[in-house]
Each structure stands twice: as C-alpha cells, then as structure tokens.
Amino acid sequence: MRHAHTVEQVRAAEAELMAKLPEGTLMQRAATGLAVAISNFLGGTYGARVVLLIGSGDNGGDALYAGANLARRGAQVTAVLLSDRAHAGGLDALKVAGGRVGSTDDIPSTDVVVDGIVGIGGRPGLRAEALAAVRVAERYGVPIVAVDTPSGVDVDTGATPEPHVNAALTVTFGTHKICHFVDPAATACGPVHLVDIGLDLPSAEVQVLQAADIRALYPVPHGESDKYSRGVLGLMVGSTQYPGAAVIATAGALAGPVGMVRYVGPDAVANAVREAHPEVVGDGRVQAWAIGSGLGDELDIPRIRELLDADEPVVLDADGLKALDDSGDHVDVLITPHAGELSRLLGVDRATVEGERLKYARLAAETFDVTVLLKGATTVIASPDGEVRINTNATPWLATAGAGDVLAGLCGALLAGGLTPLDAASAGAYLHAAAANLASAGGPTTAITVAQSLPEATRRLLS
Numbered sequence: 001m002r003h004a005h006t007v008e009q010v011r012a013a014e015a016e017l018m019a020k021l022p023e024g025t026l027m028q029r030a031a032t033g034l035a036v037a038i039s040n041f042l043g044g045t046y047g048a049r050v051v052l053l054i055g056s057g058d059n060g061g062d063a064l065y066a067g068a069n070l071a072r073r074g075a076q077v078t079a080v081l082l083s084d085r086a087h088a089g090g091l092d093a094l095k096v097a098g099g100r101v102g103s104t105d106d107i108p109s110t111d112v113v114v115d116g117i118v119g120i121g122g123r124p125g126l127r128a129e130a131l132a133a134v135r136v137a138e139r140y141g142v143p144i145v146a147v148d149t150p151s152g153v154d155v156d157t158g159a160t161p162e163p164h165v166n167a168a169l170t171v172t173f174g175t176h177k178i179c180h181f182v183d184p185a186a187t188a189c190g191p192v193h194l195v196d197i198g199l200d201l202p203s204a205e206v207q208v209l210q211a212a213d214i215r216a217l218y219p220v221p222h223g224e225s226d227k228y229s230r231g232v233l234g235l236m237v238g239s240t241q242y243p244g245a246a247v248i249a250t251a252g253a254l255a256g257p258v259g260m261v262r263y264v265g266p267d268a269v270a271n272a273v274r275e276a277h278p279e280v281v282g283d284g285r286v287q288a289w290a291i292g293s294g295l296g297d298e299l300d301i302p303r304i305r306e307l308l309d310a311d312e313p314v315v316l317d318a319d320g321l322k323a324l325d326d327s328g329d330h331v332d333v334l335i336t337p338h339a340g341e342l343s344r345l346l347g348v349d350r351a352t353v354e355g356e357r358l359k360y361a362r363l364a365a366e367t368f369d370v371t372v373l374l375k376g377a378t379t380v381i382a383s384p385d386g387e388v389r390i391n392t393n394a395t396p397w398l399a400t401a402g403a404g405d406v407l408a409g410l411c412g413a414l415l416a417g418g419l420t421p422l423d424a425a426s427a428g429a430y431l432h433a434a435a436a437n438l439a440s441a442g443g444p445t446t447a448i449t450v451a452q453s454l455p456e457a458t459r460r461l462l463s
C-alpha cells in the first residue's frame with residue numbers, strides 16, 4: 001500500500017526529525033528534490049524561465065531554495081511575492097544565485113510557474129493576489145508545478161470548496177497527503193512525485209491500493225478446493241424491468257474467485273441469466289449474497305432486511321440500498337453506492353458528497369456500521385472501524401451503464417470466497433478498474449467487455 005498521512009502526523013514527524021538535524025536540513029532536502037523534479041519536468045534547466053509564486057510560509061521557502069538551485073544551474077528565475085512576508089533565508093539564497101523579484105507580468109512568457117503559495121499550513125481557498133496570479137498562468141496556458149500540495153485545496157480531506165491551483169505536477173515531501181489521493185483535490189494535483197526527506201511516520205490514516213496488496217489477499221484456489229469450498233454466491237439482482245443487470249452482475253460474479261453462482265429472481269430473468277451463463281443454478285445455500293443491482297420493481301425490502309440480518313455477508317448495491325437502515329449489526333455488509341446514492345442514504349445533497357467524498361464515505365460506514373465502497377474516478381473504501389483505502393487505477397471509460405453491476409457481482413464473489421468486506425471491496429475495486437483498462441485500451445468499452453476482461457486482469461495480477 002501507499003500511505004497518506006494527515007497534516008498533524010506530518011508535522012509531528014517533521015518536528016521529531018528536525019530536533020535531530022542541523023537547522024534547515026529538511027527544507028534543503030525538500031528544495032533539492034523539488035529542483036530536480038522541476039528540471040525533469042522542463043526537460044532541462046539551462047535557459048529555462050521559471051516564475052515562483054511565493055506565500056508567507058515554509059512552502060514558499062521550499063520554492064525559493066529550489067529556485068536558487070535552478071538559478072545556479074542556468075535558469076532565469078523570478079519570484080512573485082504574494083505576501084508582505086517571504087522566507088528570508090530562501091529569498092536571500094535566490095538573490096545570491098542570480099534570481100530576481102518580479103511581478104505577475106512575468107508569468108505569460110515563462111516556461112513553468114512554481115506554486116509555493118501554501119502547503120500543509122494552508123486553509124482552503126486562495127487570497128485575491130494569489131488567485132489573480134494563478135488565473136494569469138491559466139489564461140496563458142503556463143503549467144504549474146505545485147510544491148507539496150496545490151494551494152487552495154483542503155489537504156486533510158481532499159475537498160476543494162474554494163478556488164485552488166490545478167497543477168501539472170505536484171512534488172511532495174516525506175509522505176503523501178490525503179489530498180493527493182482523494183478527489184476532487186487528487187485531480188488538481190496531476191501526477192504526484194514524492195521526495196524522501198527521511199521522516200519516520202506512524203501508520204497512515206488512508207492507504208492506497210497497489211497490485212501487490214491485491215495479489216496478497218486474493219483467494220486463490222488450492223489442491224483440495226472444490227466448487228463449494230471456493231464459495232457459493234447468491235445473486236438477487238435484475239428484474240423484468242432491468243433483466244440486463246442480472247446478466248451483467250452474473251458475468252462479474254463468475255469472473256470472481258467463486259465456485260458456484262445461484263440466481264434468485266423472476267423466471268423470465270432467470271432464463272435470460274441461464275441463457276447467457278448456463279453454469280448458474282437456482283436458490284439454495286450460499287456463503288454470500290450480492291443484492292440490489294437493477295432490482296427496480298422487484299425490490300422486496302423485508303426479504304432484503306432478513307438477508308442483511310442473517311449470518312452470510314452481503315454486497316448491497318443500487319436499488320437494494322433502499323433496504324438499509326441504521327439499526328442492527330451490519331459489519332458483514334458491503335455497500336457500493338455512487339455519490340448520488342450515498343447522498344440519499346445520508347440525507348445530504350449530491351454535490352456535498354462529491355465535494356467531501358472521504359468524509360461522507362466514513363460517515364456512512366459509521367452510521368450504518370457497514371463497509372462503504374464509494375464509486376467514482378477514485379474509489380473510496382471506508383470500513384466501520386475507521387480504516388480507509390483508496391483505489392486510483394480506474395479509467396474514465398469505466399463510467400458506462402452496467403459497470404456497477406459487474407462490480408457488485410465481483411465483490412459478492414470475493415465475499416463468498418472468504419474475504420472480509422474491506423478486502424472484498426479492495427480487490428473488487430482494483431480488479432474492476434484493471435479489467436476496464438484492458439477492455440478500454442484507451443477507447444470506449446461496455447460493461448460486459450469489462451466483465452469478460454476480468455479473468456485476464458486477474459491472471460496478470462496473480463502471475
């Protein structure tokens with residue numbers, strides 16, 4: 001896993017390390033890494049034009065020392081001071097290295113703007129002068145490299161309630177921050193480059209899934225496995241209104257680690273499912289349920305509540321979410337809402353959830369005592385005990401009808417295969433996105449093609 005720490009955790013680790021090192025060492029480490037990253041971004045340093053936007057704190061200090069480094073290597077570096085205060089040592093270093101102080105008039109003709117306005121000490125939003133400078137860069141299409149975080153975003157939540165920098169690259173120090181992974185701020189970061197400055201950090205608040213994590217938890221069958229021990233999944237999805245949801249969710253389930261799939265629903269839909277997937281059988285004992293995708297008029301809330309209260313773990317998706325209430329023990333339940341569905345569950349509007357995805361995923365996990373997989377460009381997974389995992393490998397082409405049905409079926413199969421809701425959500429989100437990348441290859445795709453690409457995505461992961 002990659003890790004994202006809170007501002008408080010970073011500050012504590014920095015203070016501990018700073019106490020052991022000569023003054024300014026950490027900033028020098030940060031600035032050197034930043035200068036190298038800017039040089040790489042530009043494809044060279046000599047003769048490059050660099051404008052630094054400088055705020056009042058150490059974020060500006062990093063930018064000024066990096067600017068001094070670049071000026072020593074032949075760049076023309078100009079600092080635009082956006083506050084009465086600027087890091088004194090950094091400003092002196094820049095001037096000694098041949099850099100100068102200029103104004104926003106220098107922005108249109110520069111090769112890159114370096115955002116040293118605020119970092120982890122910043123509140124959301126930009127003051128008028130900073131905003132005006134950022135707007136000039138945007139108007140002239142000048143790329144912005146953000147120092148530590150794009151200024152104006154909410155570092156600990158990933159929210160962007162106010163104007164902020166949209167970076168072409170973010171260079172961060174010591175560890176990732178939450179805004180680097182949680183949208184909408186994550187999108188504002190562009191690619192994120194991490195510079196090691198030697199911090200010793202506690203366990204992270206937020207983890208980001210990587211291939212090795214999923215490989216380690218995937219339930220691979222062994223010599224003694226049979227179709228029952230590999231897990232049997234019950235599907236209560238689709239309806240005469242939406243028969244396709246049943247066919248698609250079944251495709252997702254069969255591409256998971258499960259040994260057998262049972263379909264429960266109207267005859268006409270069951271026939272359509274068996275026509276597409278002859279291996280599917282009818283009602284009987286299961287190890288987990290996937291419920292809700294495309295249920296439409298078939299939604300049977302009392303029956304779903306019975307299954308939620310039973311011992312078998314449940315994936316609850318789409319229409320099925322209407323059966324969820326905040327009473328009872330639901331720690332074996334994984335819900336897979338998009339922002340609109342989560343907003344209805346929590347009684348807030350959709351834009352509010354979109355703006356603070358981490359906060360509302362956590363709130364739903366706590367309120368309903370379930371694991372939440374909040375779908376989106378980056379998927380936020382929150383467990384009732386406070387653990388958060390993020391999946392970042394999705395492609396925008398995955399935003400296609402039925403893709404959620406594939407995910408629900410796949411997550412159900414992973415639950416039936418014995419994974420915890422948190423691990424099932426992690427593997428489900430990761431593999432779903434990996435399959436979408438294969439299916440799309442940079443172009444349009446369909447939900448069924450994503451499901452058909454799941455075995456190959458899984459093979460590549462496990463091999």
Ligand SMILES: NC(=O)C1=CN([C@@H]2O[C@H](COP(=O)(O)OP(=O)(O)OC[C@H]3O[C@@H](n4cnc5c(N)ncnc54)[C@H](O)[C@@H]3O)[C@@H](O)[C@H]2O)[C@@H](O)CC1
Nearest residue numbers: 014026027030057058059118119120121122123125127148
């Ligand atoms: N502490 C350390 O050891 C290190 C710090 N580093 C840098 O230091 C940064 C943190 O520095 P600071 O704590 O000085 O804080 P910042 O430089 O992030 O912010 C400075 C000040 O800006 C003001 N401010 C807050 N919100 C604002 C807004 N929206 N618009 C304008 N001004 C605003 C506040 O008074 C804040 O204290 C990190 O992000 C990183 O870039 C790095 O040099 C690595 C080492």
Ligand SMILES: [K+]
Nearest residue numbers: 115118147149
């Ligand atoms: K910044």
